[in-house]
Amino acid sequence: MNTHADQKHAIRTRGLNLWYGDFQALFDVNLGIERGLITSMIGPSGCGKSTFLRSVNRINERLGYVRIEGRIDVLDQNVYDPTVELVQVRKQVGMVFQRPNPLPISIRDNVIFGHRVHNKGKKASAAEEDEIVEQALRQVLLWDKVKDRLKHKGTELSLEEQQKLCIARLLPVKPEVLLMDEPCSALDPKGTEAVEELIWELKGKYTILIVTHNMAQARRASEKCIFMLLGKVVEYGDTDALFLTPKESQTADYIEGRYG
Amino acid sequence: MFEASELNLRNKRTESLYRTLFLVMTLLLILPVLLILGTLIVKGASAISWEFLFGYPKDGMTAGGIFPALVGTIWLVSVALLVSVPLGVAAAIYLNEYAGENWFTRIINLAIINLAGVPSIVHALFGVGAFVIFFGFGTSILAASLTLAIMTLPVVIVSTRESLRAVPMAFREACWNMGATRWQTIRRVVLPNAVPGILTGVILEVSRTTGETAPIMFTGAAFFLPFLPESVFDQTMALSLHLFVVSTQVPNVPENLPYGVALVLIGMVLLMNSLSIALRMYLRGKKKW
Ligand SMILES: Nc1ncnc2c1ncn2[C@@H]1O[C@H](COP(=O)(O)OP(=O)(O)O)[C@@H](O)[C@H]1O
Ligand SMILES: [Mg+2]
Numbered sequence: 400m401n402t403h404a405d406q407k408h409a410i411r412t413r414g415l416n417l418w419y420g421d422f423q424a425l426f427d428v429n430l431g432i433e434r435g436l437i438t439s440m441i442g443p444s445g446c447g448k449s450t451f452l453r454s455v456n457r458i459n460e461r462l463g464y465v466r467i468e469g470r471i472d473v474l475d476q477n478v479y480d481p482t483v484e485l486v487q488v489r490k491q492v493g494m495v496f497q498r499p500n501p502l503p504i505s506i507r508d509n510v511i512f513g514h515r516v517h518n519k520g521k522k523a524s525a526a527e528e529d530e531i532v533e534q535a536l537r538q539v540l541l542w543d544k545v546k547d548r549l550k551h552k553g554t555e556l557s558l559e560e561q562q563k564l565c566i567a568r569l570l571p572v573k574p575e576v577l578l579m580d581e582p583c584s585a586l587d588p589k590g591t592e593a594v595e596e597l598i599w600e601l602k603g604k605y606t607i608l609i610v611t612h613n614m615a616q617a618r619r620a621s622e623k624c625i626f627m628l629l630g631k632v633v634e635y636g637d638t639d640a641l642f643l644t645p646k647e648s649q650t651a652d653y654i655e656g657r658y659g
Numbered sequence: 660m661f662e663a664s665e666l667n668l669r670n671k672r673t674e675s676l677y678r679t680l681f682l683v684m685t686l687l688l689i690l691p692v693l694l695i696l697g698t699l700i701v702k703g704a705s706a707i708s709w710e711f712l713f714g715y716p717k718d719g720m721t722a723g724g725i726f727p728a729l730v731g732t733i734w735l736v737s738v739a740l741l742v743s744v745p746l747g748v749a750a751a752i753y754l755n756e757y758a759g760e761n762w763f764t765r766i767i768n769l770a771i772i773n774l775a776g777v778p779s780i781v782h783a784l785f786g787v788g789a790f791v792i793f794f795g796f797g798t799s800i801l802a803a804s805l806t807l808a809i810m811t812l813p814v815v816i817v818s819t820r821e822s823l824r825a826v827p828m829a830f831r832e833a834c835w836n837m838g839a840t841r842w843q844t845i846r847r848v849v850l851p852n853a854v855p856g857i858l859t860g861v862i863l864e865v866s867r868t869t870g871e872t873a874p875i876m877f878t879g880a881a882f883f884l885p886f887l888p889e890s891v892f893d894q895t896m897a898l899s900l901h902l903f904v905v906s907t908q909v910p911n912v913p914e915n916l917p918y919g920v921a922l923v924l925i926g927m928v929l930l931m932n933s934l935s936i937a938l939r940m941y942l943r944g945k946k947k948w
Contacts, residue, residue: 458836463759489838500829502848512847513837568837 405475409434409576409606410455414469417447417454419462424450426630428469432623434575437598437607439621439638441614443653447630448610449497452578455608456492457485474575490517493569495579499561501553501568506545509553509564510535514571531571539567539597559590563597577601579609583616595620614654618642626650699922706919720883720905721912725920730887731800731895732927735875736868738804738891739811744861746808747815754816755823756845775813779873782810786878801891803879810874811864818863822856823849855942862935866928872899882908898924 405411410432417425424447432438440448453459455471457478470477478488490513501509510532514523523531532549536542541563545556553564562582569577579598583591591613598607598620611617617624617638624638626649634641634650645651663671714724758764786806796802826849834844880897882904888895902924906917 456836458832461835463761486838486840489836494836496829496832498829500827500833502830502833503852504848512834512839516837516839516843565833572838 405472407431407433408472409474410608411472411475412469413472415451415454415471416468417450417459418466420464424630425454428630428632430625430632430635432576432606432608434606435603436623437602437609437621438623438625439617440608440610440625440627441612441617441653442627442633444612446627448627449580450630451627452494452580452608452610455576455578456489456494458494486517490572491574492576492578493572493574495562495565495569495577495582497581498585499558499565501556501561501564503552503554505550506553506556506564507532507549510568510571513568517572535567535570536564538570538601539563540593540600541567557590559586559593562586562590562594566597566601574605576606576608579607581610581612583611583613591616614642626653628653696925699918699925703915703918703920703922706913706915707922711919712923715885716883719911720909721916725898725901725923727884727887728896728898728901728920729923731880732869732898734800734888734891734895735804735807735879735897736865738800739807739868740861740865742805743808743811743815743864747812748819748857750812751816751819751823752845755820756841756849771813771816774809775817777810779810779871782806783874783877785809786874791878796892798877798881798894799879799892800888800895801879803875803895803897804891806874806878807868807871810871811868814864814867815860818860819853819857822853822860825856826852855939858942859935859939862931862938866931866935869928869931870899870924872897872903876900898927 408431410430412428412430415425415428415430416423428451440451442448450459454467455473455478459465467479470479472478473488473492476483502512504512507528511528514528514531533542533546536545541560544560545551545564553561556564562585566577566582582598583594586594595616598609601607609617609621611620621638624636624641625632626634626641626645626647628649634645634647636646641650642654645654711724712729713726715726717723754764754767783806786802786809790796790802790805791798794802796805830848830852831844834848835841839847875897879894880900881894882896882900884894884896898920902917902920905912905920
């Protein structure tokens with residue numbers, strides 16, 4: 400950490416360019432995602448939203464053909480710095496995927512998994528673990544529903560509950576940032592509503608960056624909004640302002656539904 | 660309004676013709692299996708007895724039992740597995756979970772495919788050169804099992820890889836994303852879900868290894884030994900070789916004896932296969948994604 404720390408931003412990118420092989424997916428992205436806020440990212444399919452998220456927690460790396468230029472600072476430290484330990488980055492940056500992907504182990508084990516991974520050697524007692532599990536499940540409003548079947552497999556839950564479980568399992572390691580890539584797109588309207596409510600509930604405790612192509616959702620559930628098009632950031636600002644008085648004509652076209 | 664037209668009827672007739680044709684082909688496939696089993700049982704069942712299974716060969720192998728060969732086969736197969744399973748599973752894990760797609764892994768894949776196509780008699784010669792002579796193991800269980808292991812390695816690798824591949828990528832991403840290392844991910848999530856598939860592959864391999872004759876003939880299996888092996892450096896009898904010997908090399912063998920040996924051999928193989936199927940069904944039933 401340097402001394403004149405950037406306290407305002409949880410994620411800060413400068414001159415971020417990304418290529419999949421020869422194909423450039425991100426163009427000169429300069430973004431500062433503010434701490435403690437919910438920021439939504441909208442834009443048509445294929446504009447690079449997922450790509451952006453996946454480069455923040457460096458999960459794109461397993462594809463050998465990804466090349467990155469520029470820097471991404473998370474909590475004021477460049478995550479692409481050679482001295483950075485990936486495990487520590489992942490601890491600070493949790494990710495929720497489009498399709499709920501609970502592990503095929505019990506609900507309890509799902510929630511405690513991250514905690515165990517990060518605390519190897521000093522095993523928590525069963526009571527401590529119970530406490531952690533309960534707290535995490537309470538935070539995602541799932542505790543009352545699953546408290547009697549913690550031993551059941553996470554994969555047996557409904558999609559909505561699975562997605563909540565996927566959020567819950569990030570919490571025990573106390574991440575600063577939660578990245579959510581279209582977390583509701585596999586859910587029905589009721590499930591969507593429930594998960595949105597949950598995201599709102601988590602506001603303030605975490606910095607949340609949520610990708611959605613549901614504009615109503617972006618409006619309802621976020622304070623700041625980023626509009627991307629073809630790998631570039633077109634507009635970034637307060638959600639209300641962006642929707643009511645967009646500065647760019649492309650933004651206006653998009654929110655009025657003139658792109659698919 | 661919805662009656663069949665002339666064309667409909669014609670299509671229907673062709674349809675049922677092909678259906679029957681394919682059914683007959685399928686039945687023809689089962690026929691040899693049934694015939695083999697039937698012949699073995701009819702001609703060999705009379706040879707099977709307590710003494711046959713647990714006694715030693717007598718009177719120049721024209722009478723008595725097959726116990727040393729039975730025990731020898733178990734030795735050979737177990738030692739071969741002890742070598743090929745850890746090696747093969749490790750290689751498969753490396754290839755599927757760690758290595759990227761590059762010239763190096765492509766060459767390895769090519770090598771594996773080619774290794775799988777090498778005739779067993781060539782493996783036998785390799786075994787003689789490498790294990791019997793070069794490493795100085797002599798003709799022994801060790802040399803024979805290592806030869807078998809090399810021979811089965813490609814199949815273990817390929818089947819393990821298939822089972823690893825079948826584990827959804829989303830599970831791995833979920834784990835990595837929570838900060839788990841590759842190994843933690845493999846141990847806690849990938850392997851537990853791949854085990855049924857891996858086991859099935861391994862057991863099918865066992866049944867194939869059980870029947871192999873060429874690779875063990877020059878490397879460790881003996882025509883006749885009046886005692887059981889005591890260590891991996893001993894020679895041993897083996898069922899498959901014994902079957903070859905009593906059916907072609909020894910005069911005056913009663914007719915039912917070779918059939919009896921073959922029946923025991925097939926019985927062992929079928930037993931392993933059914934075990935593998937049962938295990939797979941049991942483990943499949945337990946997992947839910
Ligand atoms: N793994 C990949 N390999 C190659 N190209 C990819 C890969 N993932 C995404 N892309 C391309 O990058 C662009 C951005 O994709 P993505 O970030 O998934 O868009 P979004 O999430 O906004 O729909 C698309 O044109 C897509 O085809
Ligand atoms: Mg996407």
